[in-house]
Every structure is written in structure tokens, then in C-alpha cells.
Amino acid sequence: MHREYHKWFSPNLNRDMELLVFGHAGARVLVFPTRRGRFYEYENFGLVNALADRLDNGWLQLFCVDSVDRESIYNRYVPPHDRIRRHNQYEQYILNEVLVFSRLKNPQPFMIAHGCSLGAYHAVNTAFRHPQWFGKVVAFSGRYDLSSPVAEFRGLFDDYYDDDIYFHSPNHFLPNLTDEQLLTQLRRMQITLTIGADDPFLGSNMALSQALADKQVSHELYVWDGRAHQVDDWQKMAPLYL
Numbered sequence: 001m002h003r004e005y006h007k008w009f010s011p012n013l014n015r016d017m018e019l020l021v022f023g024h025a026g027a028r029v030l031v032f033p034t035r036r037g038r039f040y041e042y043e044n045f046g047l048v049n050a051l052a053d054r055l056d057n058g059w060l061q062l063f064c065v066d067s068v069d070r071e072s073i074y075n076r077y078v079p080p081h082d083r084i085r086r087h088n089q090y091e092q093y094i095l096n097e098v099l100v101f102s103r104l105k106n107p108q109p110f111m112i113a114h115g116c117s118l119g120a121y122h123a124v125n126t127a128f129r130h131p132q133w134f135g136k137v138v139a140f141s142g143r144y145d146l147s148s149p150v151a152e153f154r155g156l157f158d159d160y161y162d163d164d165i166y167f168h169s170p171n172h173f174l175p176n177l178t179d180e181q182l183l184t185q186l187r188r189m190q191i192t193l194t195i196g197a198d199d200p201f202l203g204s205n206m207a208l209s210q211a212l213a214d215k216q217v218s219h220e221l222y223v224w225d226g227r228a229h230q231v232d233d234w235q236k237m238a239p240l241y242l
Contacts, residue, residue, distance in 0.1 A: 001048075001055055006101070012093040019065045019098065021105065022048050025058035027136075028102045029242065030094070032065060032115035032122035036074055039066040045231045047116075050238045060112075060242065063102050065094065069118065073146060073156045080160035088164060094126060099133060112136040114242065116234045121146065121170075124193075124208070128170050131185035138192045138241050141229040143201045144208045145171040151200035171204060174211040183215055191219035192241045196228030 004021040019039050033041045042048055042064045054060040072086035099111070111134050113123035120142025127137040146156045147165055157165055166172050177183060191212065195205040202223070209221040222241075224233065 001052060008097075010093050010097055012089050012096060013068060017066055017093065017097075019063060021061065021063055023055035023058070023061035025106065026054070026060045026108060027110040027112055028106050028108055029060055029062045029112045029114050030065065030098065030102070030123070030126075031062050032113075032119035032126075033067050034116055035118040036069045037067055037119065039064050046235055047231075047238050050235045051242060054239075054242070061106050061108075063098060063105075065098055067118075067122075080157040081162065081164075083157065084162070084164045084168065087168060091126065091129075095130060095133070110135045112138060112242070114138045115142070116140040117142065117229065120193075124170050125168055127189065128174065128186065129167070131182060131189055134189060136190040136192075140194045140234050140237050140241075141196065141199060141201065142193065142205065144204045145169050147172075150204065153200060171207050171211065174208070175214065177215065183217070186212075186215070186217045189217075191217065192222070193219065194222045194224060194228070194237055194241065196224050196226050196233070198227045199229050 001022060002024040006021065007016055007018045010017045020043065031042050033039065042062070048062065051060060055062070068086060068090050072083050072090060075083055113127040113134050115123040120139035121144060123137050124139050124142060124144060127134040143150065147161060147169060149155045193205055193209065195202050205221060209219065212219045
């Protein structure tokens with residue numbers, strides 16, 4: 001299997017950033033790691049191997065990016081407005097550096113946003129905010145409102161709320177979306193969400209599914225048995241939905 005390591009200084013983040021590329025051709029897949037995860041996580045989880053036939057046959061090419069969650073939404077040592085500001089910088093890194101890099105590597109126009117757990121949030125949030133760049137989103141075990149506590153999971157902004165948090169919360173901005181150009185782009189996108197029946201984020205997925213339905217955006221929501229929020233579950237999901 002073709003594998004490449006890349007590292008460069010990001011002007012948007014003012015630090016070095018790393019990523020891995022798997023495969024040599026096919027639809028480009030932007031892969032976000034889980035909460036505070038790293039760019040090599042998808043490989044370590046066995047998910048690259050789960051997609052080996054698609055990668056070897058040139059059907060998919062993975063671009064596994066690093067996260068800055070420890071500096072942004074999971075950084076409790078800075079005020080919430082600084083957390084979301086850093087998150088905005090990360091989005092600019094993705095859009096203006098990683099996506100540009102991926103197009104230089106592979107001119108295939110079809111782009112998929114993908115991730116597990118918090119990576120699913122990143123995938124959905126990025127694709128829904130910028131649907132012109134994506135033809136598909138595949139999100140496993142995601143949470144689509146980071147501001148509200150759920151079960152043992154705290155809200156990530158300490159009750160602080162502003163427009164940036166609103167527009168980075170799919171369950172908040174999607175129900176109120178009226179921009180017909182954005183809605184048209186969302187309606188042409190293939191959208192797959194998975195969640196476990198016992199996952200605390202089931203309600204978040206149900207709310208997102210309802211918001212999509214209300215906006216006449218076609219999508220699939222698959223509810224798996226149990227919590228289904230572990231690596232072995234995602235290894236089964238990846239070949240089914242990507």
C-alpha cells in the first residue's frame with residue numbers, strides 16, 4: 001500500500017503540522033482523528049487496513065490530518081473565546097492548506113469528509129459549513145453540539161456562547177439555515193451518520209437527522225446495537241460506508 005508522511009509549517013496555526021497519505025488514487029478522503037487524537041491514529045486503529053482493498057485498487061486516497069484539540073476546544077487553560085478562535089484557525093489550516101495539498105497530490109474532484117467520535121464532528125462541521133468542497137461525509141459516533149453537557153461529557157465552552165460557537169455547532173446552525181445556495185450544495189451531498197443505540201450522543205445524531213430532513217437534505221442514519229463507540233465497531237463500519 002502506498003504511504004506518505006508529510007510535515008510543514010502552517011502559517012494559519014503558526015506551528016508545524018503533520019499528516020499521512022494512504023493510497024495512490026481515487027476519491028480523496030479527509031480523515032479527522034478522535035478527541036485529542038493524532039494523524040497516525042487511523043492507521044494504528046487498523047482502519048487503514050480495513051480499507052486496504054479500496055486503497056490498493058485506487059478507489060480511495062486517505063489524507064489523515066493531525067488535530068489541535070488540546071490547544072482549542074479541549075484547552076481548559078484558556079478562555080472559551082480563545083478556544084473557538086484557535087478552532088477557527090484550525091479550520092483555515094484544513095481549507096487553505098490541507099485541501100489545497102490534497103488537490104495537488106490528486107486531481108480527483110470528489111472529496112469525502114470522514115471521522116470517528118470527535119473526528120465525526122470535525123467532518124460534519126467542516127463539510128456542512130463548506131459544502132462546495134465535499135461530495136460526501138461519513139461520520140461515526142459523532143457529537144454535533146459541543147456546548148451542551150451530555151451524560152458524563154461536559155460542555156466544552158463553560159457556558160460561554162457566541163456567534164463563532166453557534167456557527168461551529170451543526171445542531172444549532174443547520175435548523176436555521178436559509179441560504180439556498182448552501183442548501184442546494186448540501187442536498188447533492190451523500191451523508192452517512194452512524195451511532196450506537198446506547199451511545200450518549202444518540203440524541204445529538206437524531207437531532208441532526210431531523211434537521212437534515214426538515215431541510216429536505218437526503219441522508220442515512222444507521223443506529224448500531226450497543227454503544228458502538230469503539231475501534232472494533234469502526235473497523236466494521238468503514239468498509240460498509242466509505
